[in-house]
Amino acid sequence: MRVLHIITGLGVGGAEQQLRLLVRHLPVTCDVITLTNPGPVADGLAADGVRVTDLGMRGNRDLRALFSLVRWIRAGRYDVVHTHLYRACVYGRIAARLAGVRAVVATEHSLCATRLEGRTLNAGIRALYLATERLGRATVAVSPTGAGLLRDWGVPDKRIRVVPNGIDASRFRFDEVRRKEARAFYGVPEDAYVVGGIGRLVSAKRFDVVVRAVAALPGDVRLVLAGSGPEEETLRRIARELGIADRVVFTGELPYLPDPRIDAPELPALLSALDVVAAPGTDETFGLAVLEALAAGLPVLYTSAPALADLPPDAAPGAQRLASGAETFARELLRLRTAGPGERAVPDAVRHYSIESTARQLMDVYTAALAAGGSTWK
Template sequence: MKALHIITGLGVGGAEQQLRLLLRHLPAQCDVVALTNPGPVAAGLTADGVQVTHLGMTGNRDFRALPRLARLIRDGGYDLVHTHLYRACLYGRIAARLAGVRTVVATEHSIGATRLEGRLLTGGVRALYLAGERLGHTTVAVSPTVAERLRHWGVPGPRIRVIPNGIEAPRFRYDEGRRKEARAYHGLPDNAYVVGGVGRLAPGKRFVLLLQALALLPGNVWLLLVGGGPEAEVLRRTARDLGVANRVVLTGERPYLPDPGDHAPDLVALLSAMDVLASPSPEESFGLAVVEALAAGLPVLYTSCPAVEDLPPDAAPGARRVMGSAGAYARELLRLRAAGPGERTAPDVVHRYDIACTARQLMDVYTAALAGSTPEVSS
């Protein structure tokens, strides 16, 4: 089986790193096309032996990319096309049809209740999405929450398959040595209580709320934000205005898997350096950072996390939902700090999200699609 994965870009983000990890476990020949911004994950995929092509799109309406993508699919002799993220799903489904490939699978990584990958969910965005979705075979939702959102939009239930994101849980195991190295690298005091945040530095993640909470907390509490994005400078300026800039570290984008020649601490080491992970985003499709933090044995405070909320009650005892203002987060952080460090062991629930299981489920979808088991589309 030969499959082409099409993704909008390959910067360091949850969907992008999930793709790289998935391709390490899929028993199929897979190539990747990035419509724009090949980014660090492209280099990682290339190091893994995956052929990566950068299509060079200059914007959402660069329609010249469509014939180029169709030609690439046709010349590559692909049996199946798998698309990831909104722009890639739209262009990839159309291009696959033009190339004569009718077996198209799409994964929805970032659908919120009111936003799609940060853009407001207008009627126009939804209509365009649904028009493109009908050109595919199966739409993979990364959580039951996302599946329900898709059904609410009008995607027929038989076309939706829930396959959660996955991680390599043992890779996140707490490491005292890496904790010390990561803290030393970023100037975090040994006795600091470090609150971590992981994700794209964009308004939707609400990391500004963590800065506001930090201003309410004692001087030995620090904030470690891992990620890059358009709000980085806003967060730095806000930290200065709140008088907490000396207790805030922004690491920039850090890979899930270390890259050769990169000596800065990777995501796994940075999770070891933290004492708690806080995820104040009000809308998530899955909550990958929360699952990774649980795998690192961290207590977690979150506002939205379908990966936890879709499970039975008390399935993830280390995760606690926090609603409300910065004050609510500050109170919970004080409670956790007073309780002292617990054992840094991963709860059993983490193993529900194993990347090898995710890959097996996806291969089942591929096999059924190629065998001609086409979901019915209601009129």
């Protein structure tokens, strides 16, 4: 089986890094096309031996990309086309059908109740999404919560498949050496109590709540924000105004896997350096950062994580759901700091979302799509 993955960009984002991890575990031949921004994940895929092509798309209305995609799909004689992220799903579905491939699968990584990949949802976005969604065989939601949103949008239930994000838990296992190295790299004292925030620095993540919470805590508490985005300067300003700029570290985007282009510890190493992860975002599709923190054996304070909502309450005893407010987070962070470090145990929730299981489930989706559409290339 030959599978072509089409994605909007390959910067260091959750969907992009999930794609790299997935390709490593799929037992099929995979190529990847990025419409634009062949960032560090593109280099990582290439290092893994995956053929990566950048179309150099110049904007949402660059129709040349559509015809380039058609040519690539025909030349590659792919059995399945799998699209990721909104722009790639729109262009990729159309191109695949024009090229004669009917086994088209899309994964909806970032659909929330009011936003799609950070965009505020409106009638135009929904209409274009639904018009092109009909060209595919299956739309994959990464959680039952996401599947419900797709149904509410008008996607037929028969085309929705739930295949959760997966993690390679072994990579996130706590390591004392990595803890010391990461703290030294960022200038964080070994005896500091370190709160982490993981994800895009956008308003929906509400990292301002964590900044304000840390400002209310004793001076030995540090905050490390791993990610980048348009809210970074706002968060820096809030930290300065609260007088804790010297207690907040901004790492920028960090890869899941070692990357020669990024001179910094990868994300799993950073998680070893933390004592707790705070995730006050209220509009999440899955909650991958919460699971990664749990895989590192960390306690987690969160507001929204569909990945945990879909599991029994005892699947993640180290995770506590809170209302998204600075006072609430400050109180619980202080409680955890006072209690001291506990055993870094990995809960059942992490094992439930193994990348091997995700790859097997996705292969079932591919097989069903091929069976429904038949083979294109004879």
